[in-house]
Amino acid sequence: MSEITDIVVPMLRRLEEDLASVKDDMRMIKVRMTGVEENMAGLNRRMDRLDVRVERIERRRDLVEA
Template sequence: MTREPESLILEYLRRLDAGMQLLREDVGDLKRRLTGVEEGLAGVNRRLDRLDGRVERIERRLDLAEA
């Protein structure tokens, strides 16, 4: 009788291990995707900073901004 419960416990442990592996893969995928989003956002911020500088120069040339 000890064989059945031991076998059942091992089966549950294998299922848990398989489930944990899937979670690890999903988290790794999410980390990679989030890194891509962060890099893209950094690029957008750099472009906005450059545009801000250009707008300031245009406003100064047109005397629309305070000196």
């Protein structure tokens, strides 16, 4: 029985370490993805404002029907 224990216990410890590493990596990925999503939201707001500005310029210059 101790031979099996000698083999299995180190494997389980290694698996536990690998799982902890994967958890840390996933946590970092989530943090980075949150940052990307926040930046995309800001970019979308800026693009929406550009659309409004272009429409106003077009109306002022009589480039489009009001």
